[in-house]
Amino acid sequence: MARRRVKKRTHLGANNGPAPPQNASGNREPRSMVIRVGAGEVGPSVSQLVKDVRTMMEPNTASRLKERKSNKLRDFTTMAGPLGVTHLMLFSRSASGNTNFRLALTPRGPTLNFRVEKYSLGKDVKKAMKRPKGAEKDFLTPPLLVMNNFTSQSEDSKVPKHLESLTTSVFQSLFPPISPQKTPLTTIRRVLLLNREPPKKDDDGVYTINLRHYAITTKRTGVSKGIRRLNAADKLVSSQEKKKKGMPNLGKLHDVADYLLDPSAGGYTSASDTEPETDAEVEVLESSTRKVLNKRDKQRARAEGKAEKGSTGVEKRAVKLVELGPRMKLRLTKVEEGVCGGKVMWHEYIHKSKEEVKAMDHTWDARRKEKEQRRQQQKENIERKRKDRKKSGGEEDEEEGEDSDAPMDDYDDEWESDVLDDDAEVEDDEDEMEDEAESEDE
Numbered sequence: 001m002a003r004r005r006v007k008k009r010t011h012l013g014a015n016n017g018p019a020p021p022q023n024a025s026g027n028r029e030p031r032s033m034v035i036r037v038g039a040g041e042v043g044p045s046v047s048q049l050v051k052d053v054r055t056m057m058e059p060n061t062a063s064r065l066k067e068r069k070s071n072k073l074r075d076f077t078t079m080a081g082p083l084g085v086t087h088l089m090l091f092s093r094s095a096s097g098n099t100n101f102r103l104a105l106t107p108r109g110p111t112l113n114f115r116v117e118k119y120s121l122g123k124d125v126k127k128a129m130k131r132p133k134g135a136e137k138d139f140l141t142p143p144l145l146v147m148n149n150f151t152s153q154s155e156d157s158k159v160p161k162h163l164e165s166l167t168t169s170v171f172q173s174l175f176p177p178i179s180p181q182k183t184p185l186t187t188i189r190r191v192l193l194l195n196r197e198p199p200k201k202d203d204d205g206v207y208t209i210n211l212r213h214y215a216i217t218t219k220r221t222g223v224s225k226g227i228r229r230l231n232a233a234d235k236l237v238s239s240q241e242k243k244k245k246g247m248p249n250l251g252k253l254h255d256v257a258d259y260l261l262d263p264s265a266g267g268y269t270s271a272s273d274t275e276p277e278t279d280a281e282v283e284v285l286e287s288s289t290r291k292v293l294n295k296r297d298k299q300r301a302r303a304e305g306k307a308e309k310g311s312t313g314v315e316k317r318a319v320k321l322v323e324l325g326p327r328m329k330l331r332l333t334k335v336e337e338g339v340c341g342g343k344v345m346w347h348e349y350i351h352k353s354k355e356e357v358k359a360m361d362h363t364w365d366a367r368r369k370e371k372e373q374r375r376q377q378q379k380e381n382i383e384r385k386r387k388d389r390k391k392s393g394g395e396e397d398e399e400e401g402e403d404s405d406a407p408m409d410d411y412d413d414e415w416e417s418d419v420l421d422d423d424a425e426v427e428d429d430e431d432e433m434e435d436e437a438e439s440e441d442e
Helices: 044-056 073-083 122-127 161-172 225-235 240-246 256-261 295-304 354-391 398-405 408-441
Strands: 032-036 087-093 099-105 111-120 144-148 190-196 208-220 280-285 314-323 327-336 344-347
Touching (some): 032 044, 044 087, 073 087, 099 161, 144 161
Parallel strands (some): 144 190
Antiparallel strands (some): 099 111, 111 327, 208 314, 208 327
């Protein structure tokens, strides 16, 4: 007798992989997926922008994600749950050539729709810099999120106050929260700056955000360039070539002061050369190891009146930010419920009357009730089939078993696809309205 097949993918008691990781507070750790919608239609510049954003969102992101032309949004939302993905970042291009950006929370939304008015790629930012910085160790930990001008109350903004707070909360949830008492300073190596431009009367109160990505570099203060070069050369011990390149030649000098005070030898002679190129100085604990003195050595040091050098363990360091890219200027155009297919809560270009809003709410309530009724009916059918199987002694046809064990969400594919198609038509109409608005402004 043939062995009965046991379903492992869609069965209710199946092991569908490990549970999503959680932080110390018990919440899910933020994870993101940066996706190109229409992989062959967005163009090379937007494709490179997607790669730069994936690098910026590391390490908790799908950095090697490959999209296909046949992929639908449903494919990514279905896999977001098992993979523990909490945020979807979608880049697309409209028929009029505008680059759009959507930030959605899974599995229930909301979704923020932005228009990318301006952007610069990471390679363009590095070309404009004299000394670009790039280190793989900087991307092993999430960046520090800094938000400016998000909590200020402005009467000129046409975005409702509760939606402004919602936008702030969505951006704050992109990265795991940090604790100033427990988070080590060595893990903070990058900064993601979000600066909201104050609304102007000429712009009709638009909601605009500037995004910048920086790397944090530190240098010891109060130390000459010559000594810093000696310390840096001491660390380059991997090969003889690096030793010769990093270590200065002091064979012809009688004293180390000749190197430190001679400009031709790489030293400095003026006080302006010792000033670090920075905007801030902070005091941090020394990371170097020190010998731990026993009780007898401590008593001897106290008796001789000698204090251990660097006993405080605090040193001054100059902090400097080096831009990594990319840059983006985002303009909020729409806020909607759900994941890219829910009720529109606010729109910049489309304004509806109170009667139209009530009619729209009535339509969405009817759809929601119909969906709940369908799910309840599916549950009842599953329970009825289980009772029938128990009465018949557990024997069932294989095809009937597959239908009964299928997850209920699969029955909503047709419903969700209809919602997405309607949303796509609305976006096309919105692009046409935006183009007409721009032409009228010109």
